Structure formats: C-alpha cells, structure tokens
C-alpha cells in the first residue's frame with residue numbers, strides 16, 4: 897500500500913470517513929488520500945480525524961477503518977468538540 901497523492905477537497909456528495917466511519921455531508925472540506933497497491937483507491941478523512949492524524953503523525957501507517965475513533969474514543973471526542981464545536985466548523989448538524 898503506497899500513498900501517491902493527497903489533497904483537500906470540498907465534497908459534492910456524502911463520503912464515509914475512513915477514520916471514524918461517519919457519513920460526512922456534502923460541502924465539507926475533507927482530505928482525500930490516494931493509495932495504490934496495484935489498484936487505485938481513495939480514502940476520505942473528515943477534519944476531526946485529519947486533525948488527529950496530523951497531531952499523532954501516523955499518516956504513513958495503514959489504519960484500519962474506524963480505528964482513529966475506535967482506538968481512543970475519549971480523545972477523538974475531545975478533538976471533535978474542538979474542531980466541530982469550537983471554531984464554527986460544523987460538520988454534522
């Protein structure tokens with residue numbers, strides 16, 4: 897599994913975040929990472945999970961789906977409140 901690209905997009909449809917498995921509504925800025933292991937596929941990260949990845953520097957590791965939230969729910973919830981409630985960047989109304 898190799899990362900071949902990453903960019904931030906404003907989504908035009910609902911995407912499932914690979915970090916927390918929430919359905920993130922269209923119009924949210926999400927980080928899209930393109931991987932290849934022969935086939936190419938995309939992983940969408942919501943701002944909360946991206947924030948945690950940035951802080952913990954595990955972005956090059958392979959992370960099982962939902963693991964960013966399930967791995968440490970209290971910490972994830974704390975960051976969610978900071979990111980989504982704290983700065984007016986609402987994601988899930």
Ligand SMILES: [Zn+2]
Pocket residue numbers: 913914915916917918941942943944945946
């Ligand atoms: Zn997420």
